[in-house]
Amino acid sequence: MKLYLDDERTEPEGWTRTYWPDETIKLLQTGNVVELSLDHDLGDDTRGTGYDVLLWLEEAVVNGFVPPQRIVIHSAKCLRQSTASNVWQRKTGGRSSTETACVRSYRRA
Numbered sequence: 001m002k003l004y005l006d007d008e009r010t011e012p013e014g015w016t017r018t019y020w021p022d023e024t025i026k027l028l029q030t031g032n033v034v035e036l037s038l039d040h041d042l043g044d045d046t047r048g049t050g051y052d053v054l055l056w057l058e059e060a061v062v063n064g065f066v067p068p069q070r071i072v073i074h075s076a077k078c079l080r081q082s083t084a085s086n087v088w089q090r091k092t093g094g095r096s097s098t099e100t101a102c103v104r105s106y107r108r109a
Contacts, residue, residue: 001034002033003027004037005018005036005037005042006037007019020047021042021050028053028056028057028068034068034070035068036053036068036072037072037073038053040073040075041075054073
């Protein structure tokens with residue numbers, strides 16, 4: 001399964017979209033996620049961010065969980081997505097591939 005966490009953007013074809021970290025984590029726990037794309041900022045920080053999913057993954061990997069083969073952090077806020085990616089690489093020792101994509105979202109007036 002390819003999993004796409006984002007509160008605004010439409011998921012790419014062939015991906016399953018989640019809106020909140022708890023939904024994403026529940027699907028990750030199945031062990032069936034091979035690719036994960038995370039937005040950092042979601043519409044309601046009290047419900048969590050994409051970074052919260054990375055924190056969950058960090059703890060899960062320490063306890064033997066095998067992370068998705070590929071993780072992409074997409075965000076309109078480049079500094080946050082870069083920071084999240086760097087933290088993940090340090091914590092996992094590069095055991096899964098991560099990419100970052102600074103995504104800009106524009107709306108027509």
